[in-house]
Amino acid sequence: MANFFANFIENFLSIFRTKKHIKLGIYGPPNAGKTTLANRICEDWLGEEMGEVSKIPHETREIKVKEKITMKSNGKTISFKLIDTPGIATKIDFEDFMKFKMKKKAAQKRAKEATKGVIEAIKWLDDMDCVLAVLDSTQNPYSQVNITIIGNLAARNIPVLIVGNKTDLKRSNLKKIESAFPQYKTLGISAEKGHNIEQFYKEIFKLVR
Amino acid sequence: MLTLRYLPYNEHGELSSNEKIRKVLNIVKNDSIVLMEGRLSVEEEAKLIERTMEQIDRRFKGVEICTVFPEKKNDPFSRKLKNGFYKLLLGNRMGVTVIGPANIVKEIKRDPNKIELLTKNVRRRRK
Numbered sequence: 607m608a609n610f611f612a613n614f615i616e617n618f619l620s621i622f623r624t625k626k627h628i629k630l631g632i633y634g635p636p637n638a639g640k641t642t643l644a645n646r647i648c649e650d651w652l653g654e655e656m657g658e659v660s661k662i663p664h665e666t667r668e669i670k671v672k673e674k675i676t677m678k679s680n681g682k683t684i685s686f687k688l689i690d691t692p693g694i695a696t697k698i699d700f701e702d703f704m705k706f707k708m709k710k711k712a713a714q715k716r717a718k719e720a721t722k723g724v725i726e727a728i729k730w731l732d733d734m735d736c737v738l739a740v741l742d743s744t745q746n747p748y749s750q751v752n753i754t755i756i757g758n759l760a761a762r763n764i765p766v767l768i769v770g771n772k773t774d775l776k777r778s779n780l781k782k783i784e785s786a787f788p789q790y791k792t793l794g795i796s797a798e799k800g801h802n803i804e805q806f807y808k809e810i811f812k813l814v815r
Numbered sequence: 816m817l818t819l820r821y822l823p824y825n826e827h828g829e830l831s832s833n834e835k836i837r838k839v840l841n842i843v844k845n846d847s848i849v850l851m852e853g854r855l856s857v858e859e860e861a862k863l864i865e866r867t868m869e870q871i872d873r874r875f876k877g878v879e880i881c882t883v884f885p886e887k888k889n890d891p892f893s894r895k896l897k898n899g900f901y902k903l904l905l906g907n908r909m910g911v912t913v914i915g916p917a918n919i920v921k922e923i924k925r926d927p928n929k930i931e932l933l934t935k936n937v938r939r940r941r942k
Binding site: 695696698714721722729731748749750 | 856857858860861864865867868869871873876877878879880881882917918923924925
Protein backbone atom coordinates (compact mmCIF):
# COMPACT_ATOMS: atom_id res chain seq x y z
CA MET A 607 0.00 0.00 0.00
CA ALA A 608 2.85 2.36 0.89
CA ASN A 609 4.44 1.57 -2.48
CA PHE A 610 1.20 2.29 -4.27
CA PHE A 611 0.98 5.75 -2.69
CA ALA A 612 4.67 6.43 -3.33
CA ASN A 613 4.22 5.53 -7.02
CA PHE A 614 1.04 7.58 -7.23
CA ILE A 615 2.75 10.65 -5.77
CA GLU A 616 5.81 10.09 -8.00
CA ASN A 617 3.65 9.83 -11.14
CA PHE A 618 1.62 12.86 -10.10
CA LEU A 619 4.74 14.95 -9.52
CA SER A 620 6.35 13.73 -12.75
CA ILE A 621 3.53 15.46 -14.67
CA PHE A 622 4.95 18.78 -13.50
CA ARG A 623 8.55 17.73 -14.09
CA THR A 624 7.84 16.66 -17.67
CA LYS A 625 8.28 19.21 -20.42
CA LYS A 626 6.14 18.45 -23.41
CA HIS A 627 6.60 19.01 -27.12
CA ILE A 628 10.36 19.51 -26.89
CA LYS A 629 11.89 18.76 -30.27
CA LEU A 630 15.30 17.10 -30.12
CA GLY A 631 16.95 17.02 -33.53
CA ILE A 632 19.80 14.84 -34.69
CA TYR A 633 21.99 16.67 -37.20
CA GLY A 634 25.30 15.98 -38.85
CA PRO A 635 27.04 15.09 -42.09
CA PRO A 636 26.19 11.86 -43.96
CA ASN A 637 27.43 8.59 -42.45
CA ALA A 638 28.22 10.07 -39.04
CA GLY A 639 25.87 7.57 -37.39
CA LYS A 640 22.78 9.74 -36.82
CA THR A 641 20.24 7.00 -37.50
CA THR A 642 22.32 4.44 -35.59
CA LEU A 643 22.12 6.79 -32.60
CA ALA A 644 18.38 7.40 -33.15
CA ASN A 645 17.87 3.62 -33.26
CA ARG A 646 19.86 3.20 -30.04
CA ILE A 647 17.68 5.79 -28.25
CA CYS A 648 14.44 4.32 -29.64
CA GLU A 649 15.42 0.72 -28.85
CA ASP A 650 16.42 1.63 -25.29
CA TRP A 651 13.34 3.72 -24.50
CA LEU A 652 10.63 2.54 -26.91
CA GLY A 653 11.74 -0.97 -27.78
CA GLU A 654 11.63 -0.29 -31.51
CA GLU A 655 13.91 1.02 -34.29
CA MET A 656 13.66 4.39 -35.97
CA GLY A 657 15.10 3.78 -39.42
CA GLU A 658 17.37 1.70 -41.59
CA VAL A 659 21.13 2.22 -41.59
CA SER A 660 23.57 1.58 -44.42
CA LYS A 661 27.21 2.04 -45.36
CA ILE A 662 26.03 3.86 -48.48
CA PRO A 663 25.79 7.60 -47.72
CA HIS A 664 22.36 9.29 -47.63
CA GLU A 665 20.42 6.26 -46.43
CA THR A 666 18.13 8.65 -44.54
CA ARG A 667 16.66 10.92 -47.17
CA GLU A 668 13.61 12.23 -45.35
CA ILE A 669 12.96 13.58 -41.88
CA LYS A 670 11.93 10.84 -39.48
CA VAL A 671 10.04 11.63 -36.30
CA LYS A 672 9.27 9.66 -33.16
CA GLU A 673 6.46 11.59 -31.54
CA LYS A 674 7.15 10.83 -27.91
CA ILE A 675 10.15 9.40 -26.16
CA THR A 676 10.05 9.42 -22.38
CA MET A 677 13.23 8.95 -20.39
CA LYS A 678 13.25 8.37 -16.66
CA SER A 679 16.23 8.56 -14.38
CA ASN A 680 16.64 9.27 -10.65
CA GLY A 681 12.98 10.22 -10.28
CA LYS A 682 13.18 12.74 -13.13
CA THR A 683 11.27 12.38 -16.36
CA ILE A 684 11.87 14.04 -19.69
CA SER A 685 9.73 13.66 -22.73
CA PHE A 686 10.63 14.79 -26.23
CA LYS A 687 9.95 14.39 -29.91
CA LEU A 688 12.99 12.84 -31.62
CA ILE A 689 13.76 14.05 -35.13
CA ASP A 690 16.30 12.19 -37.24
CA THR A 691 17.42 14.29 -40.20
CA PRO A 692 19.14 13.46 -43.50
CA GLY A 693 22.88 14.12 -43.55
CA ILE A 694 23.80 17.63 -44.65
CA ALA A 695 26.24 17.82 -47.55
CA THR A 696 27.41 20.44 -50.04
CA LYS A 697 27.69 17.95 -52.91
CA ILE A 698 25.87 14.83 -54.05
CA ASP A 699 27.14 12.76 -56.95
CA PHE A 700 25.13 9.74 -58.07
CA GLU A 701 28.36 8.16 -59.35
CA ASP A 702 29.51 7.88 -55.72
CA PHE A 703 26.56 5.58 -55.03
CA MET A 704 27.47 3.42 -58.04
CA LYS A 705 30.76 2.60 -56.29
CA PHE A 706 28.58 0.59 -53.89
CA LYS A 707 27.38 -1.53 -56.84
CA MET A 708 24.17 0.44 -57.19
CA LYS A 709 22.66 0.64 -60.66
CA LYS A 710 22.75 3.98 -62.47
CA LYS A 711 19.00 4.65 -62.33
CA ALA A 712 18.77 3.74 -58.66
CA ALA A 713 21.83 5.89 -57.92
CA GLN A 714 20.33 8.87 -59.75
CA LYS A 715 17.05 8.44 -57.87
CA ARG A 716 18.90 8.23 -54.57
CA ALA A 717 20.86 11.40 -55.42
CA LYS A 718 17.67 13.28 -56.29
CA GLU A 719 16.01 12.21 -53.04
CA ALA A 720 19.16 13.05 -51.08
CA THR A 721 19.22 16.65 -52.40
CA LYS A 722 15.61 17.10 -51.24
CA GLY A 723 16.53 15.59 -47.88
CA VAL A 724 19.33 18.09 -47.32
CA ILE A 725 16.98 21.01 -48.10
CA GLU A 726 14.38 19.59 -45.73
CA ALA A 727 16.94 19.12 -42.94
CA ILE A 728 18.05 22.77 -43.24
CA LYS A 729 14.45 24.03 -43.23
CA TRP A 730 13.75 22.08 -40.03
CA LEU A 731 16.59 23.83 -38.19
CA ASP A 732 14.24 26.65 -37.16
CA ASP A 733 11.87 24.19 -35.47
CA MET A 734 14.38 22.54 -33.14
CA ASP A 735 14.48 23.15 -29.39
CA CYS A 736 17.79 21.37 -28.89
CA VAL A 737 20.13 19.39 -31.11
CA LEU A 738 22.55 16.51 -31.02
CA ALA A 739 25.26 17.32 -33.56
CA VAL A 740 26.61 13.91 -34.49
CA LEU A 741 30.13 13.93 -35.93
CA ASP A 742 32.21 10.97 -37.02
CA SER A 743 35.18 11.04 -34.63
CA THR A 744 37.38 9.26 -37.20
CA GLN A 745 37.00 12.15 -39.67
CA ASN A 746 38.48 15.65 -39.80
CA PRO A 747 36.03 17.84 -37.82
CA TYR A 748 37.10 21.06 -39.57
CA SER A 749 34.73 20.50 -42.47
CA GLN A 750 32.62 23.42 -43.61
CA VAL A 751 29.43 21.34 -43.22
CA ASN A 752 30.17 20.81 -39.51
CA ILE A 753 31.02 24.49 -39.07
CA THR A 754 27.86 25.57 -40.93
CA ILE A 755 25.58 23.26 -38.92
CA ILE A 756 26.99 24.27 -35.55
CA GLY A 757 27.22 27.95 -36.56
CA ASN A 758 23.55 27.97 -37.58
CA LEU A 759 22.49 26.36 -34.31
CA ALA A 760 24.51 28.96 -32.39
CA ALA A 761 22.95 31.78 -34.43
CA ARG A 762 19.50 30.47 -33.48
CA ASN A 763 20.46 30.01 -29.79
CA ILE A 764 19.61 26.31 -29.96
CA PRO A 765 21.35 24.27 -27.24
CA VAL A 766 23.75 21.73 -28.75
CA LEU A 767 25.52 18.62 -27.56
CA ILE A 768 28.30 17.51 -29.89
CA VAL A 769 28.39 13.74 -30.08
CA GLY A 770 31.68 12.31 -31.34
CA ASN A 771 30.48 8.96 -32.64
CA LYS A 772 32.43 5.79 -33.55
CA THR A 773 34.84 5.98 -30.60
CA ASP A 774 35.18 2.20 -30.83
CA LEU A 775 37.25 2.63 -34.00
CA LYS A 776 41.04 2.98 -33.84
CA ARG A 777 41.20 6.17 -35.89
CA SER A 778 38.77 7.93 -33.53
CA ASN A 779 40.12 11.28 -32.31
CA LEU A 780 37.78 13.03 -29.91
CA LYS A 781 40.39 15.61 -28.94
CA LYS A 782 40.34 17.00 -32.47
CA ILE A 783 36.58 17.59 -32.23
CA GLU A 784 37.01 19.22 -28.83
CA SER A 785 39.65 21.59 -30.18
CA ALA A 786 37.55 22.40 -33.27
CA PHE A 787 34.52 23.36 -31.16
CA PRO A 788 35.91 24.30 -27.73
CA GLN A 789 32.82 26.29 -26.72
CA TYR A 790 30.58 23.18 -26.77
CA LYS A 791 30.30 20.10 -24.64
CA THR A 792 31.59 17.12 -26.62
CA LEU A 793 30.82 13.55 -25.67
CA GLY A 794 32.40 10.48 -27.24
CA ILE A 795 30.20 7.45 -27.79
CA SER A 796 29.79 4.44 -30.00
CA ALA A 797 26.12 4.33 -30.95
CA GLU A 798 26.62 0.96 -32.59
CA LYS A 799 28.41 -0.74 -29.69
CA GLY A 800 26.72 1.23 -26.91
CA HIS A 801 29.95 2.64 -25.45
CA ASN A 802 29.37 5.51 -22.99
CA ILE A 803 25.64 5.45 -23.68
CA GLU A 804 24.64 5.90 -20.01
CA GLN A 805 26.69 9.09 -19.83
CA PHE A 806 25.07 10.16 -23.10
CA TYR A 807 21.59 9.81 -21.58
CA LYS A 808 22.69 11.89 -18.57
CA GLU A 809 23.80 14.61 -20.99
CA ILE A 810 20.43 14.44 -22.78
CA PHE A 811 18.76 15.13 -19.44
CA LYS A 812 20.90 18.26 -19.05
CA LEU A 813 20.26 19.32 -22.67
CA VAL A 814 16.49 18.85 -22.72
CA ARG A 815 15.94 20.21 -19.20
CA MET B 816 43.19 24.09 -66.44
CA LEU B 817 41.90 25.61 -63.21
CA THR B 818 40.22 29.00 -63.27
CA LEU B 819 40.28 31.07 -60.11
CA ARG B 820 37.89 33.99 -59.92
CA TYR B 821 38.64 36.61 -57.28
CA LEU B 822 35.53 38.19 -55.82
CA PRO B 823 36.52 41.34 -53.91
CA TYR B 824 34.33 42.71 -51.14
CA ASN B 825 33.17 45.66 -53.24
CA GLU B 826 31.61 43.22 -55.73
CA HIS B 827 29.48 41.42 -53.14
CA GLY B 828 29.37 43.57 -49.99
CA GLU B 829 26.33 45.55 -51.10
CA LEU B 830 24.41 42.57 -52.46
CA SER B 831 21.53 40.90 -50.65
CA SER B 832 22.08 37.32 -49.46
CA ASN B 833 20.14 35.87 -52.40
CA GLU B 834 22.02 37.98 -54.94
CA LYS B 835 25.36 37.07 -53.38
CA ILE B 836 24.56 33.35 -53.48
CA ARG B 837 23.29 33.58 -57.04
CA LYS B 838 26.50 35.35 -58.10
CA VAL B 839 28.73 32.76 -56.42
CA LEU B 840 26.80 29.82 -57.88
CA ASN B 841 26.84 31.31 -61.39
CA ILE B 842 30.64 31.51 -61.26
CA VAL B 843 31.03 28.03 -59.76
CA LYS B 844 28.67 26.49 -62.32
CA ASN B 845 30.98 27.82 -65.02
CA ASP B 846 33.70 25.57 -63.58
CA SER B 847 35.60 28.34 -61.79
CA ILE B 848 36.81 28.44 -58.23
CA VAL B 849 35.71 31.51 -56.30
CA LEU B 850 38.15 33.25 -53.98
CA MET B 851 35.93 35.58 -52.04
CA GLU B 852 37.17 38.41 -49.85
CA GLY B 853 35.29 38.13 -46.56
CA ARG B 854 32.89 35.41 -45.62
CA LEU B 855 29.29 34.42 -45.91
CA SER B 856 27.25 34.56 -42.73
CA VAL B 857 26.28 31.15 -41.30
CA GLU B 858 22.71 31.73 -42.50
CA GLU B 859 24.04 32.48 -45.99
CA GLU B 860 26.14 29.32 -45.89
CA ALA B 861 23.01 27.29 -45.11
CA LYS B 862 21.16 29.11 -47.90
CA LEU B 863 24.04 28.37 -50.27
CA ILE B 864 23.74 24.66 -49.46
CA GLU B 865 19.97 24.80 -50.08
CA ARG B 866 20.37 26.59 -53.43
CA THR B 867 23.16 24.20 -54.42
CA MET B 868 20.96 21.19 -53.69
CA GLU B 869 18.15 22.68 -55.78
CA GLN B 870 20.49 23.01 -58.76
CA ILE B 871 22.25 19.64 -58.68
CA ASP B 872 21.86 17.73 -61.93
CA ARG B 873 23.92 15.35 -64.07
CA ARG B 874 26.55 17.98 -64.73
CA PHE B 875 26.58 20.06 -61.56
CA LYS B 876 27.38 17.88 -58.53
CA GLY B 877 27.52 20.57 -55.88
CA VAL B 878 30.22 22.64 -54.26
CA GLU B 879 33.16 22.42 -51.94
CA ILE B 880 33.42 25.36 -49.59
CA CYS B 881 35.90 26.50 -47.01
CA THR B 882 36.29 29.67 -44.99
CA VAL B 883 39.42 30.86 -43.29
CA PHE B 884 38.76 33.44 -40.66
CA PRO B 885 41.60 35.15 -38.84
CA GLU B 886 39.72 36.06 -35.66
CA LYS B 887 40.10 33.48 -32.94
CA LYS B 888 37.97 32.92 -29.88
CA ASN B 889 40.92 33.58 -27.57
CA ASP B 890 42.01 36.81 -29.24
CA PRO B 891 42.60 39.60 -26.71
CA PHE B 892 39.76 42.05 -26.20
CA SER B 893 41.79 44.91 -27.72
CA ARG B 894 42.17 43.00 -31.01
CA LYS B 895 38.47 42.11 -31.08
CA LEU B 896 37.62 45.76 -30.49
CA LYS B 897 39.97 46.86 -33.28
CA ASN B 898 38.50 44.29 -35.67
CA GLY B 899 34.97 45.35 -34.73
CA PHE B 900 35.89 48.96 -35.51
CA TYR B 901 37.33 48.06 -38.93
CA LYS B 902 34.22 45.98 -39.65
CA LEU B 903 31.99 48.93 -38.85
CA LEU B 904 34.03 51.23 -41.07
CA LEU B 905 34.87 49.02 -44.03
CA GLY B 906 32.34 46.18 -43.90
CA ASN B 907 32.98 42.55 -43.02
CA ARG B 908 36.05 41.95 -45.20
CA MET B 909 37.85 39.66 -42.81
CA GLY B 910 38.64 36.13 -43.89
CA VAL B 911 38.72 34.40 -47.23
CA THR B 912 36.11 32.01 -48.59
CA VAL B 913 36.98 29.41 -51.21
CA ILE B 914 34.09 27.88 -53.13
CA GLY B 915 34.69 25.44 -55.94
CA PRO B 916 32.59 23.12 -58.09
CA ALA B 917 32.56 19.55 -56.78
CA ASN B 918 33.31 18.14 -60.24
CA ILE B 919 36.69 19.92 -60.13
CA VAL B 920 37.48 20.29 -56.44
CA LYS B 921 37.53 16.88 -54.82
CA GLU B 922 38.06 18.12 -51.32
CA ILE B 923 39.10 21.21 -49.41
CA LYS B 924 40.90 20.23 -46.26
CA ARG B 925 40.80 22.87 -43.62
CA ASP B 926 43.11 22.87 -40.70
CA PRO B 927 43.17 25.86 -38.42
CA ASN B 928 46.16 27.35 -40.25
CA LYS B 929 46.04 26.09 -43.80
CA ILE B 930 43.82 25.09 -46.69
CA GLU B 931 44.59 22.12 -48.94
CA LEU B 932 42.70 22.03 -52.18
CA LEU B 933 42.55 18.61 -53.80
CA THR B 934 41.42 18.66 -57.39
CA LYS B 935 40.08 15.99 -59.71
CA ASN B 936 41.12 15.30 -63.28
CA VAL B 937 38.78 17.66 -65.03
CA ARG B 938 36.58 16.11 -67.64
CA ARG B 939 34.75 18.95 -69.32
CA ARG B 940 31.44 17.92 -70.72
CA ARG B 941 29.60 19.63 -73.48
CA LYS B 942 26.66 21.65 -72.23
